[in-house]
Amino acid sequence: MDSELIQQIRYQARDLLESGTVKGVIGYERASDGLTARPFFAYEPAAVERLIFDETCSHNLARYLVDKKNEKMAVVVKPCDSRAINLLLNEEQIKRDMVFVIGVTCPGVVETSWNHKDEELQARCKTCQLVEPPVYDFLANGEAVERPQGEPYLDVQQMETKPITERKAFWSEQFDRCIRCYACRQVCPGCYCPECFVEQLNPLWVGIRIAPKENELWQIMRAFHLAGRCIGCDECERVCPVDIPLSLLNRKLEKEVKELFDFQAGLNPEEQPPLATFKKEEKLGFEE
Amino acid sequence: MGLENPFVPYLATLKSAVDLTPDVKLLGVELENSAEKASFDYKPGQFALLSAFGEGEAPFGIVSLSRHGDGLEFAVRRIGTVTNALHELELGDVLGVRGPFGNYFPLEDYVGKNMVIIGGGIGMAPLRPVINQILEQRDNYQDLLIINGARTPQDLVFAPEFKTWMEAPRTKLELTVDRGDEHWGERVALVPDVVKEVAPSPDNAIAITCGPPIMIHYTLIVLKELGFKDNQIVTTLEAKMKCGLGKCARCNVGDKYVCQDGPVFTLEQISQFLEQP
Amino acid sequence: MNLFISRDELIRWLDQLLRERILAAPVQVQGLTLFQPISKVEEVTLDFGNTTLSPKEWFLPPTETLFSMQGNDGHPQLVPSTIEKDAVIFGLRPCDAKGIALMDGPFLREPGDALYQERRARTSLIGLSCRQVQPECFCTSVGSAPNDSSHVDILLTEIENGYIVQVITEKGKALLPEGLTESKEELPAPPELQAVPTKEVTQAVREFFDNPYWEQLADRCLHCNICAYVCPTCYCFDVRDYPNKGNPERVRSWDSCQSTGFTRIAGGYDPRAAKGARLRQRFSHKLLYFPEEFQDIACVGCGRCVKSCPVNIDIREVMSDLQQLEAKSGS
Numbered sequence: 001m002d003s004e005l006i007q008q009i010r011y012q013a014r015d016l017l018e019s020g021t022v023k024g025v026i027g028y029e030r031a032s033d034g035l036t037a038r039p040f041f042a043y044e045p046a047a048v049e050r051l052i053f054d055e056t057c058s059h060n061l062a063r064y065l066v067d068k069k070n071e072k073m074a075v076v077v078k079p080c081d082s083r084a085i086n087l088l089l090n091e092e093q094i095k096r097d098m099v100f101v102i103g104v105t106c107p108g109v110v111e112t113s114w115n116h117k118d119e120e121l122q123a124r125c126k127t128c129q130l131v132e133p134p135v136y137d138f139l140a141n142g143e144a145v146e147r148p149q150g151e152p153y154l155d156v157q158q159m160e161t162k163p164i165t166e167r168k169a170f171w172s173e174q175f176d177r178c179i180r181c182y183a184c185r186q187v188c189p190g191c192y193c194p195e196c197f198v199e200q201l202n203p204l205w206v207g208i209r210i211a212p213k214e215n216e217l218w219q220i221m222r223a224f225h226l227a228g229r230c231i232g233c234d235e236c237e238r239v240c241p242v243d244i245p246l247s248l249l250n251r252k253l254e255k256e257v258k259e260l261f262d263f264q265a266g267l268n269p270e271e272q273p274p275l276a277t278f279k280k281e282e283k284l285g286f287e288e
Numbered sequence: 289m290g291l292e293n294p295f296v297p298y299l300a301t302l303k304s305a306v307d308l309t310p311d312v313k314l315l316g317v318e319l320e321n322s323a324e325k326a327s328f329d330y331k332p333g334q335f336a337l338l339s340a341f342g343e344g345e346a347p348f349g350i351v352s353l354s355r356h357g358d359g360l361e362f363a364v365r366r367i368g369t370v371t372n373a374l375h376e377l378e379l380g381d382v383l384g385v386r387g388p389f390g391n392y393f394p395l396e397d398y399v400g401k402n403m404v405i406i407g408g409g410i411g412m413a414p415l416r417p418v419i420n421q422i423l424e425q426r427d428n429y430q431d432l433l434i435i436n437g438a439r440t441p442q443d444l445v446f447a448p449e450f451k452t453w454m455e456a457p458r459t460k461l462e463l464t465v466d467r468g469d470e471h472w473g474e475r476v477a478l479v480p481d482v483v484k485e486v487a488p489s490p491d492n493a494i495a496i497t498c499g500p501p502i503m504i505h506y507t508l509i510v511l512k513e514l515g516f517k518d519n520q521i522v523t524t525l526e527a528k529m530k531c532g533l534g535k536c537a538r539c540n541v542g543d544k545y546v547c548q549d550g551p552v553f554t555l556e557q558i559s560q561f562l563e564q565p
Numbered sequence: 566m567n568l569f570i571s572r573d574e575l576i577r578w579l580d581q582l583l584r585e586r587i588l589a590a591p592v593q594v595q596g597l598t599l600f601q602p603i604s605k606v607e608e609v610t611l612d613f614g615n616t617t618l619s620p621k622e623w624f625l626p627p628t629e630t631l632f633s634m635q636g637n638d639g640h641p642q643l644v645p646s647t648i649e650k651d652a653v654i655f656g657l658r659p660c661d662a663k664g665i666a667l668m669d670g671p672f673l674r675e676p677g678d679a680l681y682q683e684r685r686a687r688t689s690l691i692g693l694s695c696r697q698v699q700p701e702c703f704c705t706s707v708g709s710a711p712n713d714s715s716h717v718d719i720l721l722t723e724i725e726n727g728y729i730v731q732v733i734t735e736k737g738k739a740l741l742p743e744g745l746t747e748s749k750e751e752l753p754a755p756p757e758l759q760a761v762p763t764k765e766v767t768q769a770v771r772e773f774f775d776n777p778y779w780e781q782l783a784d785r786c787l788h789c790n791i792c793a794y795v796c797p798t799c800y801c802f803d804v805r806d807y808p809n810k811g812n813p814e815r816v817r818s819w820d821s822c823q824s825t826g827f828t829r830i831a832g833g834y835d836p837r838a839a840k841g842a843r844l845r846q847r848f849s850h851k852l853l854y855f856p857e858e859f860q861d862i863a864c865v866g867c868g869r870c871v872k873s874c875p876v877n878i879d880i881r882e883v884m885s886d887l888q889q890l891e892a893k894s895g896s
Contacts, residue, residue: 031877033700038877039785059876064784067840114872115700177594179618179627182824183789183875199826201344201369201805208805208818210627239875241617241791243597293645293679295631295804295815341634341641342813344806346831368831382641501834528830530804535671535678536820537801538827540846541836543854562774562849565836 005104005142006053009076012102012138013048016074022100023071026061027051033115039064051076053140056117058109060084060233063189065094074100076140078109080124082133083231083266084189089135090269091229093192103136107145111238124234124247127152134267153255155248171216171249177242178215184236184246185222190229197221219249227253228275231266294533297339297384298324298357302377308445309438311366312410313375319357319385328357328385331392332417333524333552337532338362339384340373347529347547349414350388360385363413363445389532391552393418393496393522402430404488406507408437408479408499412445414524415498423456432459433488437479437503441465441472462486480506483514490515496522501565508555518556525550525558525565541565568730568741569748570721575728578742579606579655586651589623591616600654611656611723614699615867619664619797620657624684625672625819627794631680631804633814646680652688653740660704660865662692662716664797670859671800689740692717698756701868703881706761709865712752724750761881762888763862769887770853776890780841782883785876786823788843792870792878793821798851798863801827822846848883 013025029040029050036056041064042048053076061075062084077085082103088094108125111118127150132139159167182198185191198206198218206217223246232254236246257263261274304316317338319325330336330350339345346368352361366375377383395418403422407415422429434453438444444463454461468476475482480503488495495516497507504523511521527539527546534548542562544550558565570578582588583603590609592601598613600620632645665685672681695702695711704710714720718737721728729748732738793799803820806813820827823843829835837843855863864880871879 032871032879032882033877036877041781041784063787114874114877177597177599179790179794179819181790181794183787183791186787186789187875195826204807207807207816208628208803208820209807209816210818235875239787239789239791241795241873242599243595292676293632294676295679295817296643296645299641299643339806339815341815342806342808345804345815371831384643526830527836528828530802530817533676533678534674535800535802536804536817537671537822537850538820540850540854542849543857562771562853563836563842 002142008140010048017045022074025074027076028057036112056112060235066192076102078106079130079133086266086269101136103133104140126150175215180210183239187235187239228257228273297386300385309443317360325357330388333392334388336387343373344370346370351413399428402493404433404495406435406497408503411499435462437464483510521555567748568745571727590655628818631815648683655691656693659713660867663709663865666716667798690717692720694722701871703761704866705758707866712755765888766884773890779845783840783844788823790821795869
């Protein structure tokens with residue numbers, strides 16, 4: 001645990017609460033297993049003593065900003081999480097002056113589940129290019145840590161070499177286990193629709209059946225709704241109770257968007273996401 | 289199978305569909321199976337789940353004057369998927385009926401009392417069979433006061449029955465609308481204000497009220513100011529329902545299931561609820 | 566008198582059972598352990614703490630058709646679904662067996678749920694007692710135990726070379742293979758578990774119903790359905806129609822009181838729009854409404870929700886917090 005980093009976070013949080021600048025601070029505290037972390041909402045200056053930051057702080061707290069958009073909140077974010085803030089700003093789901101961003105320079109987080117902590121960094125951390133959050137109001141500087149600079153998309157590329165029948169069989173097997181808990185959607189900062197397509201009756205896109213065909217439709221449509229918007233926090237994969245490799249699916253579309261449009265979501269709140277933008281000069285592929 | 293599947297509805301045919309207001313239809317339904325038709329017996333306050341097969345199922349108060357499966361009537365307001373589908377049905381089409389479910393207005397306990405019936409908009413529908421039962425057994429009850437309001441004159445659901453109600457002995461009908469039109473000659477006021485104006489006495493009286501939540505909210509305040517006690521005020525609660533059998537755990541208000549313990553509750557019971565509806 | 570079954574005898578027995586009926590047993594699936602129907606005994610794993618999902622899906626499936634409408638010729642008929650085969654659930658833990666027994670309360674009371682009742686009648690339960698417990702387990706605090714045989718037809722307890730067999734019901738007796746000998750060994754003592762205070766929790770939920778505790782706890786709740794879906798005793802379900810090209814089907818699927826819109830009616834009014842109210846509903850149902858009706862808390866201490874909740878809403882912590890609210894009045 002980097003105690004210097006934690007002191008900086010607490011100091012900033014206490015200051016914000018005491019001055020009444022924010023209604024609350026969204027950070028991390030120790031979970032009930034005494035080992036991992038969980039989200040924590042501090043509303044009183046005394047509560048900041050519960051704030052922590054360490055390698056178990058995997059959660060993307062930016063997601064809570066959508067719930068709390070009517071109050072000014074501070075939020076503790078890693079570089080990946082802060083990309084979600086940029087996404088929400090760009091899509092006008094939150095206002096910049098309603099959030100105080102406490103950014104942290106993150107050494108990477110490990111795989112965790114309740115009462116369990118891996119030694120190795122998460123796959124996404126091993127390929128993460130960000131040192132500082134692309135948006136912050138205050139930067140809590142931790143110890144300088146060397147993060148491995150891995151090649152992103154290796155597993156996506158490997159999957160791409162497989163014939164389509166094999167890929168279909170793989171994903172069918174994965175989606176078979178889906179129980180439609182929608183934790184992936186609920187944890188995702190990009191999934192903030194008041195009525196999700198899966199709940200619509202007219203037209204009935206998916207329905208309520210928890211069965212392979214419907215599961216597949218749910219997963220693939222959600223992945224497409226996130227194409228060009230997913231910021232790669234991998235929270236969906238972390239929360240899935242039946243271990244569906246959602247990150248692999250989302251990063252395939254992320255890779256395609258990057259190749260086609262040279263765009264990655266959440267790095268710049270001003271930059272328009274390609275799938276929500278129309279440019280007259282874009283080739284549609286059939287004029288010539 | 290050892291047990292009748294309680295999720296399977298009775299098949300019924302749409303026998304009549306009358307426009308009561310621009311968005312409310314009175315659907316008349318007859319059960320197909322003669323045994324089911326004869327044995328269906330409901331008491332005012334109870335509800336049934338109507339199925340528009342392929343679209344869904346939803347709960348509706350039973351409002352018919354007939355008790356049995358030959359002439360069940362439901363006042364259906366077009367507001368969502370199922371009600372839309374029910375409105376689109378044609379005479380002779382098949383629909384499903386499950387019920388009767390829930391508890392009922394204990395009118396036998398109110399014998400000898402003054403009855404105050406306060407209904408707003410579509411809330412008048414479940415009160416219609418109550419009024420009718422009182423009129424059928426007129427000597428069993430003392431004075432009958434009916435206060436019926438709606439947004440506009442077109443939204444008064446049972447206008448064709450007003451004459452029968454008004455002409456019954458010891459019965460007064462007070463009508464009101466939120467917004468009148470050029471033909472409207474009666475008062476223009478909100479229902480709670482009319483209750484205040486008419487000021488029914490709480491002595492030996494029971495007030496039964498149904499309508500939009502906001503109307504009920506203010507009506508209850510006025511009734512309490514007039515001296516009505518919580519156990520003299522009766523209403524019905526609405527909730528999202530799926531099974532109607534007390535199994536899907538959706539319609540509960542605190543520890544009470546609207547489909548089993550309701551929909552009829554006294555204000556005394558509601559005030560003791562953990563959750564407020 | 567307890568019997569003994571060797572590992573080889575057990576394998577033969579399971580092999581025989583799976584020919585005659587559906588046999589659901591714990592199976593390793595990509596690092597998870599799940600109850601699945603097996604076609605070969607080799608698929609079974611008994612090296613597990615508890616399964617990720619409870620075996621309640623064998624009585625209340627995640628999705629099932631209630632009935633379908635057939636006959637477009639002007640005389641439609643409603644055809645209810647039927648249960649085709651007998652089944653055996655093998656390897657379920659005592660906590661999960663208690664979970665099924667608790668679900669009997671709402672599903673068997675009048676009017677009984679025909680499909681649930683049929684499955685229940687035609688399914689036998691062969692339990693596996695726990696020789697070890699997991700950090701999330703707390704069954705002894707909620708009326709069960711690692712060796713509780715109350716709710717199964719047969720209970721197996723692992724010892725060296727095989728299992729002690731306790732035959733609990735006639736149904737279990739009818740299932741047993743021939744030729745089992747009497748067990749020479751005594752049943753081992755069950756493992757110790759943490760104690761979670763539960764004595765005053767029902768009163769506490771009632772007393773502190775309107776306490777801001779719920780809204781504060783709900784701050785981090787994602788309102789997904791994980792806790793309800795992994796829970797052996799949560800049973801909320803949704804019912805929808807499918808047009809199905811002219812042969813409409815009515816289907817029920819798992820749902821959870823946590824999801825937004827659970828109580829929203831047509832027209833938009835939603836009595837539980839607030840996150841805190843929805844979070845409170847799940848705990849109130851389990852800890853207050855259910856015990857007031859069925860005399861038992863609707864929690865079996867399996868700890869699945871503790872393990873699976875992505876934001877660590879821990880029912881043990883909630884129960885403890887509620888019972889201490891008086892001491893920390895208002896906080």
